[in-house]
Amino acid sequence: MNVQGQIKEYITSQAEPKRGDMQDLHNHILKVLPGCKLWFDSGKNSEGKIVSNPNIGYGFYTIKYADGKTRDFFQIGLSANKTGISVYIMGMKDKTYLAQNFGKKLGKASVTGYCIKFKTLREINIDILEAAIRYGVGVTGVK
Numbered sequence: 001m002n003v004q005g006q007i008k009e010y011i012t013s014q015a016e017p018k019r020g021d022m023q024d025l026h027n028h029i030l031k032v033l034p035g036c037k038l039w040f041d042s043g044k045n046s047e048g049k050i051v052s053n054p055n056i057g058y059g060f061y062t063i064k065y066a067d068g069k070t071r072d073f074f075q076i077g078l079s080a081n082k083t084g085i086s087v088y089i090m091g092m093k094d095k096t097y098l099a100q101n102f103g104k105k106l107g108k109a110s111v112t113g114y115c116i117k118f119k120t121l122r123e124i125n126i127d128i129l130e131a132a133i134r135y136g137v138g139v140t141g142v143k
Contacts, residue, residue, distance in 0.1 A: 006040035007056050014080050021085060021121040025078055029058050032130050033137065036060075039074040053086070055079045061091045061140060075140065076133055084119035087129065089136035102132040 001009070011022045030036075039057030043050050057074025064070050077088035089098065095113030103111040108123035110116070116132065118124045 003038050003040050010054055032133050033058050053079045053081055087116045089114050091140040102128055
């Protein structure tokens, strides 16, 4: 199955209202990052063990590890979690920036170094989330 099919299957596998929120967010992110590379990470490692929640990925980012190795990855991630939805903004060096500059304006969301978690889309300000995504992509200079 291609990436578009995997994304569609993942979103439709969620129960409402999460399904609708995930589809809305997917559409918003595609508007913010038109033409970006799409990814789907099943959350399984090479042995088929589940190591994380599945993620829809947007854009392109190269992770650089301390040992000098690199890995191609997505820059923005969207994932369903047990209590709601997570949006990941990868590649930001300042791990306090998101919380300090977007946290209070987002609404009912938990913000860490690169992750924004919330229960439902109606509890956050989507314009602020889009601004955080634009900021993340802007500081890394990749799309």
